[in-house]
Amino acid sequence: MLTKMNNKKMDHLLLLIQSLSKSEKKNFKLYANRIKKNKNAKFIKLFEIMSKINSYQEKEILENTFIKKIQLSNMKAHLYKQILISLRRQQKHILENYDIQIHEFLDFAKILYDKGLYLQSLKFLKKAKVIAKCNESNTILLELVEFEKMIESQHITRSIYSRSGELSLESKELIERVQCHNALSSLSLELYGLYLKVGYVRNEKDKIFIETYFRTNLTKFDITKLSFYEKLFLYQAQVWYHYIRQDFIMCYRSSCKWVELFQNHEKAKKIAPVSYLKGYHYLLDTLFYLNHYSKFKNVLEKFEKEVQNGDIILNGNTKILIFMYKYTNRINKHYMEGTFSEGVKNILPSLFQDLNKISTRLDSHYIMVLYYKIACLYFGSGDNKNTIRYLLKIMENKEKNLRQDLQCFARLLHLIACYESGLDENMDRKIQSAYKFFIQMDDLYIVQKKIIHFFKNLGTFYPHQIKGQFKKLREKLIKYSDHPYEKRTFLYLDIISWLNSKIENKSIEIIIKEKFLKNHC
Structure with a gap:
């Protein structure tokens, strides 16, 4: 299982050393030892010790390097600089740089x-x-x-x-x-920042704001005269724009253009592999939200084949993105199929193992998205204990500007998982806490209100009346599943399938699997 992450800030030098490949470490030693007098130098000994440790232990370093505590800060800075110089010398001979x-x-x-x-x-x-x-x-x-x-x-x-x-x-x-170039790249970056902060549009005010912002900041252009990078930034900006507006058909078209741009410029895959990977991910993501299973499956197979064949350059950045996109989309595939238990068994062991190796290099956004995916996979498999465990990791994160939407819907799923697991003591306090958080985030809309109101009043009904209450809630919510703004709740949580599982006395896994087989077989 996943080890507990260290919340303390990691040492920058240790992170740099941990990111080095075997060949890069070997080349650094050759570079550092090129001068005879360096062979017994303290900074080389420091490098050797820090290459062996997993977490920063100042006491262990001082005992094994004969470096005085007063010297350590300067010695670390010197080693950091020498590693960068060594890496720069190695990269001079690489065509992509x-x-x-x-x-x-x-x-x-x-x-x-x-x-x-x-x-x-x-x-x-x-x-x-x-x-x-x-x-x-x-x-x-x-x-x-x-x-x-x-x-x-x-x-x-x-x-x-x-x-x-x-x-x-x-x-x-x-x-x-x-x-x-700058106008298009700035627009792309600013739209992406808005998405990370608030997620999808929540109301007419949000919609007007994002549409006005996009129109006024989109520079005039002739698509036939745009360079590769100008087209790339244009397609990225369009993807973020349509994504925020929940217009997934238009988002699909723009993400297709994004990926095709690279496939028509093979050299660009090596020069800008991070952008290529992101394009692939958003193409898969939109297909997932459009519930287009056959296309999703084909694109995922192509993506994994390119990674396996070495068509995408592996470095510190691409390894992280490949990890994220491979696992999130594999999990999404199990969501679509309704094979949650299979996903828990076949995906999570390797996911946790790989996550432990790179967790210190993942930013909070990636980690929280992954935790939510893991929580939903556990929920679909019927493992409410682990669902709650991973939702709490999201809810307890105090970092500012971290996906407010993810924080909100984690709290909704948390209420459902607590109810399902029988951990309904202090339920009133949990409901009140979730309600206050939605108010604080200015994110309390009709669907959320009805779900919270349902849980608040559930304890007032007799057991034989509960199924009827589930039916009433389903009737209230189902009419919002295609609402321009309210439907975003259903993107994060398949609440209708959960309600059907309670009404039909079946597991949510069976409900979703039956729906999948009906639509795709």
Whole structure:
């Protein structure tokens, strides 16, 4: 099972060392020992000790390195810098790290310029520009052009008058392209931030705000003239926009364009693998919400095949995303099929094992989303004890700006799981707590109100009346399942299937499995 996570802030040096591969550790030792006098250096001993420990233990480090406590802070900073230098040296020779090559050529150009070797300086700028153009690195390309303009304007070089005009035109075009790039990337980032903070639109006010925000901040563009990255940011912004509005058909179309963009630019998969993975995830996510099982299954198989075949570069970032997207979508597949018990048996053991390895590098958002998925899987399998356990991890998280919607619906599922498990002592207090939280988050709408009101009054009925109350609640809620704003509750929690399970005296797993077989067989 998953070990208890350390809430204390992890040591940055230890996190960096833990992220190193075997080859990176080996190369660091070769780099550090290149100077004979370094062989017994304290920072190398510090590296060796910290490579063996799982959590930061200052006492153990001091005892095994002969480093004085007063020296430790500086020694750690020195080691941190040396590791980064070693990694930079290794990455210089990797094709995908084109930005490192560009900056190296730019550094050479500046050194030669300072020595008055202008023609040689321009040659390195030319080399850097070729790489920047090939990779659509317009921001650094503009810096290169501005430096070239400065050399041409201040010094006598090989250039003729027409060259100055060419550079001015090139600079103007780049400024326009960078402005378009920045406008689209900023819009994409800001919409994503809004989604992480509040989730889906909750009412007409939210809808008007997001639509107005999108329209006023979307720069004018000609799709045929946009570069790869400009198209990428445009499709990302469209995905977040439609996602927040719960328009999953439009979201599906934009996420398809996002993935196809990479599949039409194979080289981009290696340059921006994180964006490619995110596109795949949102394509799968929208198919899940649209309940399009056959397409979902096919896309998931393609995704896992690409990962297995090594078509996606593995590094610290992509390993985390592959972990998240692989497990969340495998769990979603079990949700759709109604095979919750199978998911608990076949997925969770490896999920917990892998999570323990990378938990210190996952941010709170990813962890809370994963906990909610795990809780729902347990709930569907009938394991209410573990459902409550993982919901409490979400509810007890005090981090600000952390998915208010997830926090709210965790509390709703918590009430249901407590009722199902028979842990209904202090139920009134739990109901009151959930109600207050919804009020505090400004997220108490019709469906939530009716569910909370149902639990509040459930204790006033005789046992033979309970089934009737479940039927009444189902009749009240079912008409909101397609409501523009109220339907978001049903995206987080299949409340209707749970009510059907109580009415028909069947497990929720059987109810969902029967519904799946009816629709897909």
